[in-house]
Amino acid sequence: MKVGIVGLGLMGGSLSLALKKHSKDYYFIGLDHNELHCSQALQLGLVDEICTSTEALKSCDIIFLSIPVDGIISVSQQLGPLNDRCTVIDLGSTKEKISLSIPSDIRHHFVAAHPMTGTEKFGPTAALEDLYTDKVVVLCDLEKSGVHQQNVAKKLFTDIGMNIVCMDAKEHDRHAAFISHMPHAISYSLANSVMAQEDSKSIVALAGGGFKDMSRIAKSSPNMWEDIFRQNKSNVLEAINSFQSELKKCQKMVENEEWETLNDWMREANTLHDILD
Amino acid sequence: MKVGIVGLGLMGGSLSLALKKHSKDYYFIGLDHNELHCSQALQLGLVDEICTSTEALKSCDIIFLSIPVDGIISVSQQLGPLNDRCTVIDLGSTKEKISLSIPSDIRHHFVAAHPMTGTEKFGPTAALEDLYTDKVVVLCDLEKSGVHQQNVAKKLFTDIGMNIVCMDAKEHDRHAAFISHMPHAISYSLANSVMAQEDSKSIVALAGGGFKDMSRIAKSSPNMWEDIFRQNKSNVLEAINSFQSELKKCQKMVENEEWETLNDWMREANTLHDILD
Numbered sequence: 001m002k003v004g005i006v007g008l009g010l011m012g013g014s015l016s017l018a019l020k021k022h023s024k025d026y027y028f029i030g031l032d033h034n035e036l037h038c039s040q041a042l043q044l045g046l047v048d049e050i051c052t053s054t055e056a057l058k059s060c061d062i063i064f065l066s067i068p069v070d071g072i073i074s075v076s077q078q079l080g081p082l083n084d085r086c087t088v089i090d091l092g093s094t095k096e097k098i099s100l101s102i103p104s105d106i107r108h109h110f111v112a113a114h115p116m117t118g119t120e121k122f123g124p125t126a127a128l129e130d131l132y133t134d135k136v137v138v139l140c141d142l143e144k145s146g147v148h149q150q151n152v153a154k155k156l157f158t159d160i161g162m163n164i165v166c167m168d169a170k171e172h173d174r175h176a177a178f179i180s181h182m183p184h185a186i187s188y189s190l191a192n193s194v195m196a197q198e199d200s201k202s203i204v205a206l207a208g209g210g211f212k213d214m215s216r217i218a219k220s221s222p223n224m225w226e227d228i229f230r231q232n233k234s235n236v237l238e239a240i241n242s243f244q245s246e247l248k249k250c251q252k253m254v255e256n257e258e259w260e261t262l263n264d265w266m267r268e269a270n271t272l273h274d275i276l277d
Numbered sequence: 278m279k280v281g282i283v284g285l286g287l288m289g290g291s292l293s294l295a296l297k298k299h300s301k302d303y304y305f306i307g308l309d310h311n312e313l314h315c316s317q318a319l320q321l322g323l324v325d326e327i328c329t330s331t332e333a334l335k336s337c338d339i340i341f342l343s344i345p346v347d348g349i350i351s352v353s354q355q356l357g358p359l360n361d362r363c364t365v366i367d368l369g370s371t372k373e374k375i376s377l378s379i380p381s382d383i384r385h386h387f388v389a390a391h392p393m394t395g396t397e398k399f400g401p402t403a404a405l406e407d408l409y410t411d412k413v414v415v416l417c418d419l420e421k422s423g424v425h426q427q428n429v430a431k432k433l434f435t436d437i438g439m440n441i442v443c444m445d446a447k448e449h450d451r452h453a454a455f456i457s458h459m460p461h462a463i464s465y466s467l468a469n470s471v472m473a474q475e476d477s478k479s480i481v482a483l484a485g486g487g488f489k490d491m492s493r494i495a496k497s498s499p500n501m502w503e504d505i506f507r508q509n510k511s512n513v514l515e516a517i518n519s520f521q522s523e524l525k526k527c528q529k530m531v532e533n534e535e536w537e538t539l540n541d542w543m544r545e546a547n548t549l550h551d552i553l554d
Contacts, residue, residue: 018405089436116485136482165482178304178474185527191546193523197455197516200552205413205442206456207553208393213490214460219550222543229531229539234296239474240528246470250462251517254506260507266499269468273302273496275477 001027005064006075008032008041010119011091012066013127016046018160021129029057040124054078057215058086062152065090070227073101080106087152093176093224094231095140095169106147111153112169114138114176115162120219133161140169177235181228182243184217185236188225191218199271279304281334282341283352286316287396288368289343289433290404293323295437296404306334311425317401331355335363342367347504350378351444357383364429366390370453370501371508372446385423388430389446391415391453392439397496410438417446455513458505459520461494462513465502468495 003019005012008030019026030047031054032038038050054075057063063079066073069092079088080103089111092098099112117135119126137157142150157164167175194203194215229236253262280296285307296303307324308331309315331352334340340356340517342349346369355363357380366388369375376389394412396403414434418426434441439530444452471480471492506513530539 016444024534038396046509104321116483118485118487120487135485138482169302175475175479175483178471179488180485183467183488185531186467186524187487187491188543188546189352189520189523189527190460190463191549192526193516193520194455195545195549195552196523197519198452202452202454203549203552206393206415206452208395208457210395210397210464210494211456211460212553214464214492215549215553217487218543218546220543222540222547225543226536226540230534230536233531233534237528237531239470240524240531242474243466244524244528245518246466246473247521249469250466251521254379254462254510254514254517257507257510259503259507263499263503265469266465266502268472268494269465269495270499272468272472272480272492273474275480276489276492 001062002029002060003027003062003064004029004031004051004060005047005066006031006054006057007065007071008037008046008124009066009122010126010128010131011115012044012064013041013044013124014131015064015066015091015160016128017127017129018155021085022159029060031057032035044124044127046127048123061085061087062156065092068221068224068227069094069098069231072098075155076102076106076110078224082106082109085148087111087149089153089156091136093114093180093228093260095138095172095176097231098211099141099144099169107144109149111142111145111149112140113157114140114172114271115157116180120217122221122224132157135162136165137162137164138167138172140167140172142166174234174235177232177239178242181232182193182239184220184225185229185240186219186243187215192214278339279306279337280304280339280341281306281308281328281337282324282343283308283331283334284344284348285311285340285401286343286399287403287405287408288392289341290318290323290401291406291408292341292343292368292437294404294406294410295307296433297530298542299436306337310336315400321401321404323401323404335359336536338362338364339433340365342369345498345501345504346371346375346508349375353379353383353387359383359386362425364388364426366430366433368392370457371504372415372449372453376421384421387425388419388422388426388429389417389433390430391449392434393457397494399498399501403436409434412439413442414439415442415449417444417449419443426500450509453514454509454516455519457515458509458513461497461502462506462517463520464492464495465528468492
């Protein structure tokens with residue numbers, strides 16, 4: 001089976017490793033505008049071949065788009081026409097704009113997917129064989145995908161150990177804004193506010209596990225996140241607002257020394273872990 | 278050597294495990310108002326004996342106060358008089374109010390310490406042998422401690438593999454507000470804002486590593502953190518304000534679609550990891 005991977009970074013590279021682990025039956029063709037990433041991907045065995053245009057991918061059975069979300073929209077404009085059995089799967093963190101922008105004549109070839117996994121690292125050297133194992137993948141607007149394409153995507157994600165959740169793209173983007181995108185805005189803000197106030201020596205001396213965990217995703221790729229904030233602007237702004245109200249509540253309770261109410265509020269926050277753990 | 282541990286939770290319990298690993302020469306006497314924690318600590322071998330009042334600790338060579346920070350202040354009022362060679366080490370996350378509140382006749386017995394480590398878990402069953410290994414411990418206002426007590430504390434923290442940083446208590450509290458206390462306020466706010474907007478099913482489906490990391494410390498003990506926010510109120514409020522300005526910057530850039538500036542601002546945040554990694 002011929003698999004094209006557009007974008008040889010953490011997500012694309014890890015996908016190749018996961019598929020290879022499951023079966024020897026795949027042949028990978030990679031495309032990336034970053035030449036270093038192309039040679040690294042070849043060297044690491046993430047792909048068998050590098051191509052230089054989307055034209056060369058048209059013979060593939062499956063094409064993954066694992067690039068920043070604006071890139072997904074522009075590449076999808078150049079992909080058609082595709083052979084009947086071709087399945088294109090995008091792995092973008094936003095879904096509505098992507099789902100709507102795919103040219104209608106090739107829309108049935110596409111499956112809009114968002115694997116809920118990642119690390120703050122990027123590039124082919126960041127690829128991990130088990131990045132997708134036991135994680136959730138959200139498939140959006142699945143009724144717009146062809147039956148063959150739906151089946152290919154479901155089998156493939158199941159093969160690499162993922163749990164499938166279906167959702168419409170609009171709904172996905174609102175949830176993702178609260179549970180993923182806004183937390184990134186917070187982590188970036190935390191990193192910048194601490195660096196504005198604290199010297200490096202104190203940060204190194206005093207950073208415990210809590211701060212390290214909360215600032216980890218502030219290392220994420222600005223190019224990738226610029227696109228996500230742009231595509232999911234209104235939901236992200238709503239989520240930031242909602243977070244700000246909660247933080248203001250906390251601030252007021254500390255200011256007014258409402259310790260019992262603050263204690264109850266923290267106890268409420270504790271319950272998140274009844275859901276997550 | 279007889280060691281008293283007031284507070285048989287994560288910090289006190291882990292300290293016993295770390296000291297035991299380093300030497301067989303310690304005998305541990307535990308004190309905790311929580312009877313379950315007392316029996317668990319005995320059962321887990323964290324202490325050799327349980328006592329029921331601070332009176333029984335006065336024969337100890339070292340007394341650790343590993344309880345919430347308001348408790349440290351109230352216990353320290355009842356501890357005197359102490360024998361000449363006794364060293365009392367408090368492990369509170371705030372230092373100025375504690376350092377100032379210790380009765381002056383026993384002040385030289387005290388060493389004000391803040392080990393920059395912990396997990397979101399609590400109680401004796403959360404104790405870890407290597408919680409303190411390779412971590413920083415901040416010793417505050419060390420000139421107010423007796424020379425013997427300074428040496429005891431330094432040797433002991435070095436023995437369990439910690440790196441010592443000295444600082445005055447006022448300075449510590451400001452740094453800790455930015456690097457530890459305010460991030461806790463953010464994590465609690467994040468947990469509450471997401472639970473207010475999102476149903477459990479979506480949270481479980483969509484929570485990736487980033488959200489899990491950022492909400493992990495929202496599981497921390499409300500009683501412990503109520504005390505910390507109270508004792509470090511003004512610094513915490515300043516740190517929250519500073520974080521809010523940064524988040525507002527992010528919000529404005531998204532709102533006004535200043536994508537290039539947003540990209541630069543995220544790139545700035547990335548540099549935190551040149552400091553931390």
